[in-house]
Amino acid sequence: MLHIRVIKTKGNSRSVQVFRYRYTKRVIIKHIGSGTTDEQITALQEMARLFIADLTKQSFLFEDTKPKRDTVLVNQCDYIGVYYTYFFDVLRAVQHQIGYGMAVDSLLNDLVVMRIFEPASKLRSIELMETYFGIKHRRQRYYESARKWLDLKEGVEKLTLAFAKKQYNFNFSLLFYDVTTLYFETFTQDELRKNGFSKDNKSQQPQIVVALMVTPEGFPVGYEVYAGNTFEGHTLIPSIKSFIKKHKIAHFTVVADAAMISTDNVAALRAEKINYIVGARLGNVAVGLLETIDANLSRTDGSVIRIKTDSGYLICSFSKKRYNKDKYEMQKQIDRAKLVMSQPSKVKKIKYLKSADSKIELNEKLIEKTTKLLGIKGYYTDIDETVADNATIINHYHDLYKIEQAFRVSKNDLQTRPIFHFKEEPIQLHMLVCFMALAVSKHIEITGELSIRAFSALCKKITDARLLNTITKQEIKMRAAVAPALQEIIAKIIRPH
Structure with missing residues (x-):
């Protein structure tokens, strides 16, 4: 049978020990530690009980004497x-x-x-x-x-x-x-x-x-x-x-x-009866469709048109903020093209340059086409406007982020x-x-x-x-x-x- 005792040591310190009696003599089994305050001694006594429980599997008769396993001194x-x-x-x-x-x-x-x-x-x-x-x-x-x-x-x-x-x-x-x-x-x-x-x-x-x-x-x-x-x-x-x-x-x-739109994909989606909302690459549209967009879309912020095409309805919207950004990017590329033209030895593939009669010159047709599309974003869908209006289609597409x-x-x-x-x-x-x-x-x-x-x-x-x-x-x-x-x-x- 193991026991716990608290004895006084030097000064105000007290020591907690685990011991047993052997032929009427105390035999120290474990010195648990020393402390100076009641709180420290109480914690050491709990650790002594835990030591006894783990060493001997000794049960405690009373609930309040069971060791608390979360008691610890650092x-x-x-x-x-x-x-x-x-x-x-x-x-x-x-x-x-x-x-x-x-x-x-x-x-x-x-x-x-x-x-x-x-x-x-x-x-x-x-x-x-x-x-x-x-x-x-x-x-x-x-x-x-x-x-x-x-x-x-x-x-x-x-x-x-x-x-x-x-x-x-x-x-x-x-x-x-x-x-x-x-x-x-x-x-x-x-x-x-x-x-x-x-x-x-x-x-x-x-x-x-x-x-x-x-x-x-x-x-x-x-x-x-x-x-x-x-x-x-x-x-x-x-x-x-x-x-x-x-x-x-x-x-x-x-x-x-926009990378997902093609004639074959549109046909396959329709065959599977799947509705679609996809981005449109307006730079690739036919000349006639480009002229229709240019003639019918007002260049006022937020304006929208819907045009019926072979790939479904083409919805185009104009944004003043997008216009300013697109114009800045286009002008930067044109300036770069002009710089390259002035240094023939450094001519390389540039967007707004073309080769004609062994001469390098600005691609005026491409510049004109790009100018018509400044600030315009396009979306293809097969959903009728009575089911989802233009604003709804555009908002759904923007959720791709x-x-x-x-x-x-x-x-x-x-x-x-x-x-x-x-x-x-x-x-x-x-x-x-x-x-x-x-x-x-x-x-x-x-x-x-x-x-x-x-x-x-x-x-x-x-x-x-x-x-x-x-x-x-x-x-x-x-x-x-x-x-x-x-x-x-x-x-x-x-x-x-």
Whole structure:
């Protein structure tokens, strides 16, 4: 039987000891520590009780004598580091909300958390999980599970879409579509990784083309991966058809940028009975249509016209602010062209220069055409004005910036690129992890009303200090206080349903 005693030592100090009787003599088992105040002695006594309980499994007869395991004196502990468990718990709660929690392997979910916390390779992420969260995974388990995860793409998209319907009332009335390119840290091409037009200005390096579909709020609901030399306009119909087939959609409207408009795409969209709102490249319109626009569109700020064409209704709007910007850019290019003309030895391809009879001269026709289009923005749609007026169509198109925001989050915060994988299966797995991380990140941004970078910075301040009790040899965690402002943000993000 072990006992606790408090004895006086030098001065005002008192010492707390654990002892037992052996043949009527006291035998000191452990010197717990010394203190000068009643509070310190009480804490040391609690630590002594905890030491006895852990050493002997000795039970305490009375409730008020049971040891309190959160009692600790700092001078009796060694600091061994911090965990970011609060960050992990919050993101895991969001994953459960979306539906990933029970349906997706825990290691895959943990890789998604790490992609948001500190992007790294998959194997490096497994190491960092133990460092930052105290979560251990075997590397071998990753190799055993990774192939199975490739079959989860469709299931993950369905879970994400179901969440979008529930959380954001997504009803397919508007689906925003765009593509981007992701480059590789290599110069070797294959069937998937090919050189093409790079949006990252990495034309010498192979890449893939990624198509993304988002809700009007900017929440992702689907993605597709194409070879790096695929023209972005050729991705629209395959992606949309795949989306329709997977989710059995009867009707919706797709919103996309000007690169997606072509005679073939318009015909295919009409055949699938899909409404569309796409940007128009007015610089490519026929001369007759340009004259119609020039003659009918008033150059007053906010003026709009609608013209019926073979590609649907062409809506054109004029903005004084856009006019000033376009005029400035055009004049700058004309001045540059004139400068190049004055130095024949430095002639190179310039927008407003043309070659005629072995002479370099200004392209007056192009300047005249560009002048007519200053300040004008165009949009194609097949939606009748009785269903959606011009202002509604224009506003819907302008919401495309939300998909651009999603790409920025993916590329910058989640560091989707550059990609270091060299085989198609790891590349597809990388995209699955990044898509899931993007869904978690965008939900936090939309509901929490702050960027994922700012949110992460706030959550990373809430650390669990790890202390090793030198008496009991047990690890104690002490969490930093959560600021009320962060609690309010979390309450908006994680709402009970």
